[in-house]
Every structure is written in structure tokens, then in C-alpha cells.
Amino acid sequence: MSTEPLHVALPRGPSAAAPPEEVETVAVPRPERATTRRPALAAFLRRPAAVTGLAVVALFAAVALAAPWLAPYDPDATSWTAIRKAPNLAHWMGTDENGRDVLSRVIYGARASMLAAALSAAIAAAAGVPLGMLAGLAGGWVDAVIGRVVDAMLAVPFLILAIALAAFLGPSLTDAMVAIGVSAAPAFVRVARGAAMDVATNGYIEAAVSLGNPPWRIALRHVLPNIAPPLLVQATLAMGIAIVAEASLSFLGLGQQPPEASWGSMLNAAQRFMTLAPWLAVFPGLAVFLAVTAFNLLGDGLRDAFDPRAR
16 A cells, blocks of 8 residues: 555656646736726725716716717807807807807817827827837847837927927828827836836746746736736826827817817917907816816826725
8 A cells, every 4th residue: 555655646757747728827817916906996986086087087088979969069160140259058158260169169179189198098008018018028138229219209308209290290180199199109118118027027927937938928918917007007197198289289280170179279279369258268278177187187096096005
């Protein structure tokens, strides 16, 4: 009977080892990520400012999607008998210098701003996250080259770089979104690089490397899901910055082109009538202020919710 344990303990070949797939699934911290979602959500809901920001962002998104049904008038329809009328029951936010309804143009302007916020952040993330992960995981001369390029772009103020790119690409909302996205990409590179370097020191990454996983698999399956929280926070903050940038470019004539409605172009037209018709600047300016503030509150709330030290 003493030979039985000895016989069981002896390995009989490669088949005695655990399958690589089983070891790899144990190394991936899926249960840990699942268990941290509820505390993060609870921490977010405990912050009234963050919940308010989320509600305002959702309201602007709903207004942008339902603009054809919410706008009381055609935003481009002119009326020579209703030029620069003050707010009244027929036109809640008054009319502009061409007799167009300001409320309808503010509602349609939300479409341009929210579209610019979403697509600009998506372009910035698509360009910055892969480069940041490559720099953080590869290190060496790859990290040095990417770091120098990012430092050179960050040396130029964000809005100046966006204006230069928009002027080079041409005056349109699409080109403005590309310019804003490229200008915001260096911030994503830095966030992704720092988070990837931090995650790469964890034990499950070393286990995945020892199992012979290729670098692309480690980056996509093990690193990217674990650096998603800081990237989500950066994307939320980038959306608020993109709204300001889109309004600035439209104000300068490099974004949404007339007669299409845009908060920035409305502010540009209103500067000539600040004393005669102040409502032309008040309402689009208030829309920009509320949207940017809401995205900043949402981003701050997400950052605190994902940070265990702030819970």
C-alpha cells in the first residue's frame, strides 16, 4: 500500500501538467473586477454633484437626439417680421437678427456639440490608447520616441493646436472633430501609458507572460480591461473640453458652417447685438456652460468612484 501514493505522485509526461487554458483563466482577475463594480457604483451614487452631472448630460443627449420633435420651429426658417424679438410666449428665447427662433437653434446646436464631444473623444481614444499601451508595455526606445512626440504636442496649447489643425483641414464640423480629436490624443497617451505600466507589475500579467501568451493577447485581454476606469474618466473630461473647442472653432468660422445651428456660431453672431439683444448670447452661452459643467462633474464623480482611497 505504500507504493500507491508514490505511484500517484510520479508525473507520467506532459499530460500530467494542468492545461495551459485552465491556469490562464485562474490568473485573469475577472472576479476581482466584478466585485469592484458595485462599490464603485455605490460610491458614484453617493455623490449628488456627480449624479446631477450625469442627469444633465443625459438630458442634453436626449435633446440632441429628439431635436426634430422638440424644436418648435424650423431652426433655419427666417421671418423679416420677427427680427430680434425679445423672449415671449411665441418664442421662449426670442429671435435672432434674421428672425429665426433661438430656442430651436439652441436645441439643434446641442446636436453639433454632443456629436463633436462623442466623436472627438472617440478619435482621441482610438489614437491615444494604443500608443499609450505600446509605450507603457514596450518601454525602451519605443517609449522614448512616443514620449517625445507627445511632449512636443503638449507643448502647444490644446486650443491653439486644434485651431491650427482645423484651419489646415478646412472649415466644417467633420474636420473640426478630427482636429479636436487629434489635439486631445496626447492626454489619452499619457493616461494609458501610466495605467499600463502600473498594471504590468501585477502578478497575473507575469503569469500570462510565463504561459507564453503573445504580447497582443496580453495587452487586449489582460491590460486593457484593467485600465478602462481611468480611460473612461479621461474620455468624460475630454468630452467637456471638446464642447468648448467646437464652440470656439464655430465662433471663429472653422466649425459648423451657417446656416446650420451651432452654439459657437450663435455666439459669434450675437456679439454685434450685445446691448440691443442680449438674449442672443445668454442662451447659447448658458447651454455651453451647463454642458461643460455637467461633463466635468460627471468626470470628477467617476474618478472618485473608481479610486478606493476616495470611497
